[in-house]
Amino acid sequence: MSTVKPEQVVGATAADPFSGPDAHGHFGRYGGVFVGETLIAAVEELDKVYTTMAGKPEFWAEIDRDLKFYVGRPSPLYVAERLTAHFGGAKIVLKREDLNHTGAHKINNTIGQALLAKFMGKPRIIAETGAGQHGVASATIAARLGLQCDVYMGAEDIKRQSANVYRMKLMGARVIAVESGSRTLKDALNEALRDWATNVDNTYYIIGTAAGPHPYPRMVRDFQSVIGREARQQSMELFRRLPDALVACVGGGSNAIGLFHPFLHDTDVSMYGVEAGGDGLETGRHAAPLSAGRPGVLHGNRTYLMTDAAGQIMETHSVSAGLDYPGVGPEHAWLKDIGRVNYVAATDTEALEAFRYLSRMEGIIPALESAHAIAYGCKLAAQLPKDRIVVINLSGRGDKDIHTVAGIDGIEI
Amino acid sequence: MSRISQTMAALRAAKRKVLIPYLVAGDPDKGTTLALMHALVAAGADIIELGIPFSDPSSDGTVIQLGAERALREGTTLHDVMDIVRQFRAHDATTPIVLMGYLNPIEIMGYEAFASAAQAVGADGVLIVDMPAYECAELFDAVRPRGLDTVFLVAPTTTQSRLASICASSTGYLYYVSLKGVTGAAITDKGDIKSKIEHLRTMTDLPVVVGFGIKDAASAVDMASISDGVIVGSALVDAISRLHRGGVATPDDLAATVAVIASIRSAIENIK
Numbered sequence: 001m002s003t004v005k006p007e008q009v010v011g012a013t014a015a016d017p018f019s020g021p022d023a024h025g026h027f028g029r030y031g032g033v034f035v036g037e038t039l040i041a042a043v044e045e046l047d048k049v050y051t052t053m054a055g056k057p058e059f060w061a062e063i064d065r066d067l068k069f070y071v072g073r074p075s076p077l078y079v080a081e082r083l084t085a086h087f088g089g090a091k092i093v094l095k096r097e098d099l100n101h102t103g104a105h106k107i108n109n110t111i112g113q114a115l116l117a118k119f120m121g122k123p124r125i126i127a128e129t130g131a132g133q134h135g136v137a138s139a140t141i142a143a144r145l146g147l148q149c150d151v152y153m154g155a156e157d158i159k160r161q162s163a164n165v166y167r168m169k170l171m172g173a174r175v176i177a178v179e180s181g182s183r184t185l186k187d188a189l190n191e192a193l194r195d196w197a198t199n200v201d202n203t204y205y206i207i208g209t210a211a212g213p214h215p216y217p218r219m220v221r222d223f224q225s226v227i228g229r230e231a232r233q234q235s236m237e238l239f240r241r242l243p244d245a246l247v248a249c250v251g252g253g254s255n256a257i258g259l260f261h262p263f264l265h266d267t268d269v270s271m272y273g274v275e276a277g278g279d280g281l282e283t284g285r286h287a288a289p290l291s292a293g294r295p296g297v298l299h300g301n302r303t304y305l306m307t308d309a310a311g312q313i314m315e316t317h318s319v320s321a322g323l324d325y326p327g328v329g330p331e332h333a334w335l336k337d338i339g340r341v342n343y344v345a346a347t348d349t350e351a352l353e354a355f356r357y358l359s360r361m362e363g364i365i366p367a368l369e370s371a372h373a374i375a376y377g378c379k380l381a382a383q384l385p386k387d388r389i390v391v392i393n394l395s396g397r398g399d400k401d402i403h404t405v406a407g408i409d410g411i412e413i
Numbered sequence: 414m415s416r417i418s419q420t421m422a423a424l425r426a427a428k429r430k431v432l433i434p435y436l437v438a439g440d441p442d443k444g445t446t447l448a449l450m451h452a453l454v455a456a457g458a459d460i461i462e463l464g465i466p467f468s469d470p471s472s473d474g475t476v477i478q479l480g481a482e483r484a485l486r487e488g489t490t491l492h493d494v495m496d497i498v499r500q501f502r503a504h505d506a507t508t509p510i511v512l513m514g515y516l517n518p519i520e521i522m523g524y525e526a527f528a529s530a531a532q533a534v535g536a537d538g539v540l541i542v543d544m545p546a547y548e549c550a551e552l553f554d555a556v557r558p559r560g561l562d563t564v565f566l567v568a569p570t571t572t573q574s575r576l577a578s579i580c581a582s583s584t585g586y587l588y589y590v591s592l593k594g595v596t597g598a599a600i601t602d603k604g605d606i607k608s609k610i611e612h613l614r615t616m617t618d619l620p621v622v623v624g625f626g627i628k629d630a631a632s633a634v635d636m637a638s639i640s641d642g643v644i645v646g647s648a649l650v651d652a653i654s655r656l657h658r659g660g661v662a663t664p665d666d667l668a669a670t671v672a673v674i675a676s677i678r679s680a681i682e683n684i685k
Contacts (some may be wrong), residue, residue: 036472037566198594310490311518
């Protein structure tokens with residue numbers, strides 16, 4: 001796959017509305033750097049280092065090498081024939097990020113950020129994790145580069161995702177249980193920010209999603225954009241044309257922005273970001289800030305949030321730990337406002353149903369996060385003519401979720 | 414001249430150090446916060462930083478996190494915080510109040526509504542932990558015309574180029590963060606703080622007050638002797654955690670809770 005060209009990642013221009021963020025990290029009114037003063041110098045340094053590195057072809061060449069020989073990229077673009085026949089509409093095509101080393105798209109980002117940590121001379125990395133996929137991807141790359149790795153994980157999520165906790169430990173990472181707040185992903189992020197403020201001299205913080213203070217949203221997007229660049233090229237090779245629609249799940253939004261970004265200029269390609277609808281948007285028990293939240297400020301950026309009328313962050317509800325987050329990346333907030341991407345939601349029930357039918361019809365067990373995209377994508381395909389192409393990002397595999405689903409079935413594994 | 418500037422000028426003229434306690438509004442309940450504020454003034458507080466509780470206080474250590482959780486369990490909102498200030502002001506016309514917190518509750522209320530409420534109840538300044546000065550243009554438009562001071566943090570990691578912009582955006586005083594870390598951690602490098610503050614003196618006439626990590630008379634004397642005074646948060650909030658929620662705190666309870674402030678007051682009284 002081709003490397004990112006420097007002009008694709010440096011600065012916004014009037015001619016190209018999608019080349020943001022601006023110098024202070026804004027996508028329209030969203031993004032920015034809203035962190036405590038202790039961390040400002042660290043994020044400014046990171047921005048400087050990343051901007052320099054992003055301009056160097058050898059940096060991208062090293063990442064591409066790792067993506068090819070360590071991660072196993074390119075990930076296939078797979079035509080799901082039985083699924084397509086079952087829904088009877090557009091061709092359903094899966095971008096198989098679940099086949100990456102570690103089983104999800106998260107490694108695309110940790111490879112890039114760990115390389116920055118190494119370049120900056122930081123011997124220790126920290127990460128937050130919800131479902132554990134980003135924690136695993138961080139522990140993986142830390143093991144490979146010989147870096148110390150501490151992963152913050154909500155105590156509630158540790159219970160839900162014990163297999164991933166053990167994987168991280170096997171690779172030498174320390175998993176630190178977060179007991180504060182709602183004991184989920186947002187609290188793990190708070191705790192990681194506290195650690196970073198305390199150990200800022202020797203520690204690099206690998207944020208796992210396209211959110212947080214600038215430059216993280218831009219950087220994570222750039223590292224994840226390999227998904228969309230490959231999908232574009234593969235679609236041209238397979239179908240001699242671009243897809244009609246792209247579908248991806250959105251928690252923080254890194255796999256979605258990675259798929260969408262290289263297609264933003266292609267006005268004929270429609271895009272759907274699928275949030276976690278939980279028990280249903282109307283119940284208030286969900287994790288869908290773009291569908292049912294409002295703009296506010298959390299974890300370093302201005303974006304859509306699940307916040308109550310008093311400005312407190314609300315507890316979120318989703319069957320998938322990886323989508324159980326009250327915010328979303330600022331570029332998604334902006335893409336929503338300008339109408340370029342449609343943001344929708346799939347409920348727990350719909351996602352579980354998709355989890356089961358993808359397993360049975362295609363022999364692919366999806367992550368519960370990705371199952372949200374499958375659920376909406378199949379519904380969309382069913383409404384479209386047969387000559388259309390819908391690409392769904394299968395962002396991760398579901399091995400980590402079998403305990404959760406078995407539990408719902410009343411089976412103890 | 415703002416109430417904060419008057420207070421600072423009077424202290425400077427008397428060659429006394431400023432003592433600023435921090436407590437979370439609504440911890441353990443609204444009535445007790447109000448009683449504690451008056452007790453703090455009696456114990457020697459010159460200014461009070463009143464914390465706006467937030468669900469995700471990512472710059473705070475465990476003690477203040479728990480304080481915020483207690484306040485939120487009581488249902489304390491930003492409107493309640495304003496109400497506490499209003500009640501305090503009815504009986505104390507001189508002690509300045511700085512509203513300190515995270516941006517989201519203020520953003521959701523709206524800058525104009527926030528600023529006009531703060532002015533109406535008699536608050537004097539605002540310190541937003543997670544809002545750097547260059548994001549503040551709209552906020553300044555709302556608070557400055559109403560005479561509210563804008564206090565900013567300076568950290569050990571703050572670069573020279575940022576120092577200039579922070580000094581330019583700050584009024585009232587500068588809050589110097591003594592350590593790399595969160596509230597309630599331990600100060601490790603006194604020499605570095607001294608040289609950083611001396612450098613700050615060459616850039617601004619604003620009083621420089623040191624916070625984070627001041628937990629007793631000894632650490633307060635250490636920091637006050639190289640600055641204009643100290644901010645004490647976690648040590649006080651820790652004492653507040655021992656008060657019972659809902660019950661009426663007796664004068665003895667209140668005095669015991671603010672004892673750490675009283676002892677710091679007397680310890681820093683003789684620093685010249």
